[in-house]
Amino acid sequence: MAAHTQPGRPNQLFRNLNSKIASIPMMLTAVVIFLGGTIWTVVYSFTNSKLLPRLSFVGLEQYERLWDTPRWIVSIQNLATYGCLSLIFSLTIGFLLAALMDQKIRFENTFRTIFLYPFALSFIVTGLVWQWILNPEFGVQSVVRSLGWTSFTFDPLYNSDIVIYGILIAALWQGTGLVMCLMLAGLRGIDEDIWKAARVDGIPMWKTYLFIIIPMMRPVFVTTLVIIASGIVRIYDLVVAQTSGGPGIASDVPAKYVYDYMFFAQNLGQGFAASTMMLLAVAIIIVPWAYLEFGGRKRG
């Protein structure tokens, strides 16, 4: 601190030199691997690379073919359905569970563990478990039938129209525990006095939650939203384990399309074009949000 009394400010570049040097590897990783890899992918998406990357440009041909492919359209629709519903349900169910847990119930630790436990399983295991549960031969359907309802039908994984909901169920089972924990932490962060004040004013409990607590939990909601959203875009392993995209192509998702065309079809260009579209979709969601979240605050 004494050094600062010297005339002339030290160069900004050399402030905290140690920590800057320490972060060079991470910066390099970010720039070379993430940014470099992204740019490389985008550039090669304009080529007709097959099994091996080749720089022979074909313009927008890969993109034209991509948007002409029924399978890609199906996978986009699936992602939209799955994304919206998974966002709504995991936030609602997660918050409800957390609110219930917050009522000073007994055995809270036990319940918390039970709800969080599925999150410890990988998507592959979750997918296999739910594939068995939803299998008409020995899952829910056969159990209900053996109880007497012989015409009961519940086979979401074998029905093209509703297969994506079968995947949604498994994803919610796996993911809501984490959302609940995050929400619970948020709820615990609310000052007791606010509850007391609300009670003094005679505000019913549901109104307190809806109009006072939830707006106060904004940062927690934003964090949760980012975690859920990133999980939605990269969904792949759950689908592979549960249906491998079937029946037919009814439960396909963009990440699976990318993988299949890059490695099975030996058509890197097409895979790159599809992954660039995924990046674009993420950017369209993230950029305005980041602008509002960070850009806005600096001004205010």
Place this chain on the structure above:
Amino acid sequence: MNIRAIAALLAATVALPFGAAHATDLEVTHWWTSGGEAAAVAELAKAFNATGNKWVDGAIAGSGGTARPIMISRITGGDPMAATQFNHGRQAEELVQAGLMRDFTDLAKKEGWDKIVRPASLLKSCTFEGKIYCVPLNIHSWQWLWLSNDAFKKAGVAVPKNWDEYVAAAPALEKAGIVPLAVGGQAWQSTGLFSVLTVAIGGKEIYQKVYGDKDAKVAAGPEMAKVFKAADDARKMSKGTNVQDWNQATNMVITGKAGGQIMGDWAQGEFQLAGKKAGVDYTCLPGLGVNEIISTAGDAFYFPVLKDAAKSKAQEALASSLLDAKTQVAFNLKKGSLPVRGDVDLAAANDCMKKGLEILAKGNVVTSTDQLITQDTQKQLEDLMSQFFANTSITAEEAQKRFVAIFSKAG
């Protein structure tokens, strides 16, 4: 003490490579994992081990679709195996062009491969710019209909002799609680089935024009419309299969839960393993009993370029042991496929294999789809066919339109 232990360890690691120097380990990757296939691979390993080297088995489960990306990424990623299976055709085309595969022209000349391998198209698809890059191992054909005699007995109808009779018998099978046609959920199965229908219903010429010349006009024509109509029948007959793997579907035929299956002759290995007899327990109809034509698909071994001299030498030993007459017989009998050598004696072959050999000898063959279309086109067809078979709301006409679109852009 510690230092001594470390020294001993170091000495051990140095000593190991010396000990193994004379018997070279070669890792061989393939996707033969079903019961009949594994038994056949064991024959290859036995033959290669007899040359004084050691076969290190690198089986990758989950059929070719899963295995090929793993193999390719190992080769392009700089960690090549010593030898690997691919199907005859264009699957390894780019790897060869990129110079990642070993050239076997000299060995082929010395052993006269061009004289013993038949049909010649097999060696041709190994050849790139006049050099030979792979060893054909066997001939598999897709064009077989396997029927369970038990299932038809139970349904009270005669075992059909061709596709039309089979379609006509379907309602009776359904009534008896039997799935008429087992089609596994994996996309390549319905796609293969479709190509079989093209050869059987459409005929050799139509097949060659569509798959070979990528003639969009023929693909849109009335002959192909008939094929799509037949595929629509097959789709209705396959309802209720609910299995994924081809051998599970074959198993449904073996146990009489399904009336039949359209599958390549590799299914034969499963029947054999289950102790079933051709003609008694099951019936095979090449070309669906309509057009007795088979395709000459199958497997070939490719050898990535290796730096290790000893291993490169062992690669040559493996290559010639694969084409050895004895290996060809032992392997193909277990696998249910036909040998690539015309000069070997297959007296032990069963009825179905003999039918196949006869057709082959007559020259009633077509080039396989793997040799005609790229993996890219194959994948697009798979997307179309798997959707068509899973979703009955797509009509045959719609499917044909998309089929035409794929071929009008195929390379």
